[in-house]
Amino acid sequence: MDKTPNRLIKEKSPYLLQHAYNPVDWYPWCDEAFEKARQENKPVFFSSGYSCCHWCHVMERESFEDDGVAAILNDGFISVKVDREERPDVDHIYMEVCQALTGSGGWPLTVLLTPDKRPFFAGTYFPKESKWGRPGLTDILRNVISQWRQDSSRLASYGDEIVQSLLRRSVSNPATGLGSAQLDQAYAGLKKYFDGEFGGFSSAPKFPTPHNLLFLLYYWRRTGKEKALAMVEKTLTGMRQGGIYDHLGFGFCRYSTDLMWFAPHFEKMLYDNALLCYAYLEACQATGNVEYARVAEEIIEYVLRDMTSPEGAFYSAEDADSEGVEGLFYLWTKDEIVDALGWEQGCIFADYYHVSAEGNFEHGKSILHAIGRNPEEYAGKLRMDQQEFATLLAEGRKKLYGLREQRVRPFRDDKVLTSWNALMIAALAKASKVLENPDCLRAAESALTFIETRLTRDDGRILARFREGEAAYVSYLDDYAFLLWALIELYEATFNIGYLKRAILIAEDMIALFADQTAGGFFFTGKDAEELLIRPKELYDGAIPSGNSVAAFALVKLSRLTGDSSLLAAVEAAMGVFTAEVRQMPMGYVFFLLALDLYLDPPKQIVIAGSREDRRTESMLASVQQFYMPEVTLLFRDIDKPCEDAESFASISGKEAVSGQAAAYICDDTKCRPPITEVEQFQKLLNEFSGRNN
Missing domain, CATH: 3.40.30.10 (Glutaredoxin)
Known part of the structure; x- marks a missing residue:
């Protein structure tokens, strides 16, 4: 019926x-x-x-x-x-x-x-x-x-x-001030709850929480405490080896139901993969470990292949269930793997990924994972050349992925959310410079164009959701704050002054629509939104960083980029109004503390002036992009495109090429060193400036 x-x-x-x-x-x-x-x-x-x-x-x-x-x-x-x-x-x-x-x-x-x-x-x-x-x-x-x-x-x-x-x-408590003590307390909290065996910061269920890792990287950079970096590396490696990672099609599931990152809750969320991609990229910059870059590349491959609309926007999520069974799409038996790959390759592949005849999950089926596996050591035990073993695994993954694509796929939520798209744009922009991959930049710019053309009203008001030709719901603080962050990342990837100008407009709109002009901080809903029981003001950094945290972080960065200190007024008001909350539980507000960390650091700046046609200019720009220096603002003055817009930014004004040659200006606090025109000398100073010895 x-x-x-x-x-x-x-x-x-x-x-x-x-x-x-x-x-x-x-x-x-x-x-x-x-x-x-x-x-x-x-x-x-x-x-x-x-x-x-x-x-x-x-x-x-x-x-x-x-x-x-x-x-x-x-x-x-x-x-x-x-x-x-x-x-x-x-x-x-x-x-x-x-x-x-x-x-x-x-x-x-x-x-x-x-x-x-x-x-x-x-x-x-x-x-x-x-x-x-x-x-x-x-x-x-x-x-x-x-x-x-x-x-x-x-x-x-x-x-x-x-x-x-x-x-x-x-109602917020009166401000009593925040400082480096809260950074130390958050670090101490993360250290206390850190799982030294498998990584992560909780018991089961265990969530990736990438902003914990971003905070620890910043903290390591500030203090030099190697434990902070070690916690990041242990967690990133543990997640990549675990079943929470899709070893065939790539991308991370939402969380692990156990301590080991073994058994995931199989749904995949765009925001998790965007933030994790960003965290792996920053870890690559900080450590030089190319494995982190590879994971970021694989996440991007997954998102561009499976989560991108024909118009270039990103879908929201993939379900945990298929055919009414959780995880069915992702599970394997040993017989299936051996039948697909042949006896020798199949047995090696199955053993490496812990797939046994009995199964490691439910009903004799197995979750692919590589917990405790070291590919170099494993190849040595087999007396195989490392490259030969890597090829065996790669070929096996490709064959099994092809077979898996014939299965009934989990449901995909194809709505487009401005906030989550902005997070992916930020990650792709970051990837374009760290990985030196122009395809990532094209994907980021395409998604931004979608937001600007399909999710923006004629009056400039951004909307929150798009699906089947319909854009709806006036955007929330997260949409504006995350988009502001994305535009800053795009500027830092391209040095297109247009992104900086757009970022300023978004910041102005965000402050006008969401700022609590009386108490400080930002409301979650705009002043033009539906009136609800209360007008919420979120700070807690849960599955994703809060809008207040990202707004503060992005405004500090934008102030440094433009030289406009007036943007800091909203940040300082937020830091005042949220003092009591942050002091009570610093570990719950780690992304907000990223903003505090950046705010407390004296301004540091590198400005490169030159022509994009000059090989030395490109070498200087590429050199900076490979360093992990989150406290440093990088700007570019294009001498081929002189314009009053660039002069209007105090951070760029007055920085010129020297006798037509590319010149780099390294400024610490209020003092700038003499301009540098030699690439090798610039790279040497970068090593000193960044604290990197190699």
């Missing part, structure tokens, strides 16, 4: 469309839903998730596709379904409620609201029936219906108390 769709069939969100044929009478987040709840005096059942969320799928199969559960919801509630990636503003508020009431959060997010949107109950996944010590959804719903019908005012009063608590939490 054909199913009748509900209201979600008219939406663009893949997550909402997944629920469009549920028997639940779903509404999207809209005024109509809450008006109906008021008219019928019913509570609202609020459910938030995303299309590639495994436990969202489980709850849908158990409850939302069940006629009995649907009957309870349709009779006693008005049900609202939200894609947390489209409406992070709404999700943030009710996730904060869930964390405050239960001590934890996650998706699916389940919240019960009054008709005026005030929450009185919250949780995450609930089984249909009570089990595992968890209350069942049906029991919860029946109990709430009974209480609501007996005395709805009592639940509404509880909702009022929760809202008042949220409002109190949103």
Whole structure:
């Protein structure tokens, strides 16, 4: 019998469309839903998730596709379904409620609201029936219906108390100042929780959290503490060897369910891969380890192959499930590998990636991983030439990847999010200079063009989501802050002054739309956005860095690039208003501390003036790009394109070529050394300036 769709069939969100044929009478987040709840005096059942969320799928199969559960919801509630990636503003508020009431959060997010949107109950996944010590959804719903019908005012009063608590939490404490002590405390915290055996900074489940690694690299650069760098290298190596990495098709899964990075939660998110790509690139710059560059190249190969639209924008995610089974697409048996590669190559390949006849996962199947494997040592045990062994693995990966492509692929969420695209643009721009790969730059610029043409209104207001020809939702702080970062990375990759000018416009719009002009910091929603219970102001650096953290970081960088110190006013206000939070738990705000680290460092600058047609100019620029000097601002003065725009930036003004020859100006704080025209002398000084001895 054909199913009748509900209201979600008219939406663009893949997550909402997944629920469009549920028997639940779903509404999207809209005024109509809450008006109906008021008219019928019913509570609202609020459910938030995303299309590639495994436990969202489980709850849908158990409850939302069940006629009995649907009957309870349709009779006693008005049900609202939200894609947390489209409406992070709404999700943030009710996730904060869930964390405050239960001590934890996650998706699916389940919240019960009054008709005026005030929450009185919250949780995450609930089984249909009570089990595992968890209350069942049906029991919860029946109990709430009974209480609501007996005395709805009592639940509404509880909702009022929760809202008042949220409002109190949103009021910032007076500033007492931040300094290098918070950097030391964050380092000490990461060191305390570091897993010395496998890397990472938590017990299971273990998340990549690339901004922890970026902070530690900065901290190592500032202090010279080798332990900070060692933690980064251990974690990067452990993740790359683990099953959290896709050894055939590349790219990282969202997290590991164990300590070893062995068994992933198989969904792949664009933001994870963008930030991890960036972290591997910075580690390559810091250490010179080409293996980190190779991982970055593989991540990029995955994103450009599987996660890029024909127009050049990047899709959001790939599901953990295929054919209704988590991880099925990625699992192998030893027989499958031997049949594909032949006995000798298949046995070697299977053993190297820990695939046994018994299997290392579920139902006799195995997750490919290389934990504890050293390819040089392994080749030595086989008495094989290292290059021969590397070729054997590469050929095996290629054959198995081809076979895997014949399987039913996991669902791909093909919506385009401005914020996550901006993170990938930043990573690709970084890659174009570290890897010296112009294809990365072309991909970054193509995605930026998509944002500027398809996700920007005629009045310049950026929108948050694009899918099937429709751009929707005025952008959030993350969109502007991440895009500002991306434009700065593009400038540093190309030295195109146009990117710097665009960055200034984005910064001005971001401050105008989101800055709290009274208390400091940035609101998550713009002043033109829908009015919600509260106007949230996020700082915690969770799965991705917060908008406030990236905004502060990017504004410090932009101030250094342009010489415009007025941009620091918003940064200083944010550092003041968030003092109490950061002091209480520095480890939770590591990307914000990156901004603090950069802010505390005296300005350091390298300006190269010359012609792009001059080989010496290109050699100087390429030399700088290979060093890890995050505190140094690099600018280029193109003498072939003199323009007043360049003169308007105090950081570039006055830096000229010398007698027509390319010249490099190295400036520390307020003092500049005499211009250098010899490439070898410049490279020698770079070694000294960067602290690199080789």
